[in-house]
Amino acid sequence: MKQINNNPKKKIFSGIQPTNTPHIGNYLGAMKNWLKLQDEYECTYSIVDLHSITVRQDPAKLRKQIMESFALLIAMGLDPEKSTVFVQGHNPRHAELSWILSCYTQFGELSRMTQFKDKSKKNSDNINAGLFTYPVLMAADILLYQADLVPVGIDQKQHLELARNIAVRFNNAYGETFTVPEPYISKSTAKIMSLQDPFAKMSKSDENPNSSVSVLDDRDTIIRKFKRAVTDSDKEICYKEGKDGINNLISIYSAATDKSIEQIEKEFDGKGYGDFKIAVGEAVSDMLKPMQERFKEIIKDKKYINDLMILGAEKAQRATFKTLKKVHKRVGFVVL
Ligand code: TYM
DSSP states (O other): OOOOOSSOOOEEEEEEOOSSOOBHHHIIIIIHHHHHHTTTSEEEEEEOHHHHTTSOOOHHHHHHHHHHHHHHHHHHTOOTTTSEEEEGGGOTHHHHHHHHHHTTSOHHHHHTOHHHHHHHHHTTTOOOHHHHHHHHHHHHHHHHTTOSEEEOOGGGHHHHHHHHHHHHHHHHHHSSOSOOOEEEOOGGGSSOBOSSOTTSBOOTTOSOGGGOOBTTOOHHHHHHHHHTOOOOSOOOOOOOTTOHHHHHHHHHHHHHHOOOHHHHHHHTTTOOHHHHHHHHHHHHHHHHHHHHHHHHHHTTOHHHHHHHHHHHHHHHHHHHHHHHHHHHHHHTOOOO
16 A cells, blocks of 8 residues: 655755865864754765866865765764765766756856855966856755755855755746755854964865864874964953854864853863863864774775765665656656
């Protein structure tokens, strides 16, 4: 007998670029939430290789980074049976929907994207069309899976608003086709700042290696980077306006230990910045250790990674067949 599912799980989609090893901003701002959500929702998580070539990449390094980023998601605890974990380029429907949606996106809208403006400044010798249409591909990623929620850091909010606008526009023109997605952003970890400049976001492309902590950094390196973190000339460890460096460290410590800001302020009452910085480094290292140990095992087994990539690709392709077919029908293509 055919079963009717009255209470389907809500859907989640999110992605990460394989441009470098993820840092603790990526981990706390996005990846940690991915894990938290995987039991309650139907989740799809992607290593977005197509997005990464908007900036010139070394092919051998990129291939290695894709393998490693994928292995990290598994090492982190994502269950490839329960969730769909896949490499974006392994499902060609992303690129296809992206083309269609680009015909429903205005030049003016894309010109207003702050990441496009920032990246064009940083890569002034390579302002390619892909960099400009990047947010359309991101909209295609999300809409293809009919995602209800998209867990991201705050830097992706503008792209998500564009995805929502494209979905609403398409639905208004052709009738309900896409779910209009909502952002899922954790307030306290939405924007982890650079350890060297508390006014700049922690970023994979920062040239100063002390500005960010990679999720694969060893314990000594992590503690050393936190010891060198730029703070202020005050002494008190408390979360307040104007103490951006300390506020950032408190947010990181809180996320790594699950302690509240009040508990942290009490714990370090009367103690100095030096002690606090070491404690943050130790907590971050403890948080990352299980993932690092698992990663070391997984990355040795290329066949295991390859098999899981095939599984993810099959699941991703299966999940998106219907939506793309519907889009073809809606816009007037001949569907065979
Ligand atoms: P990417 O690869 O730059 O970053 C991956 C995730 O990490 C978050 N993030 C941060 N969170 C807090 N503090 C920070 N300093 C920090 N830096 C990065 C990002 O917000 C992101 O959630 N365009 C996306 C990838 C993407 C995507 C998608 C995301 C492609 N398609 C569809 C969601 C849905 C990007 O470049 O993320």
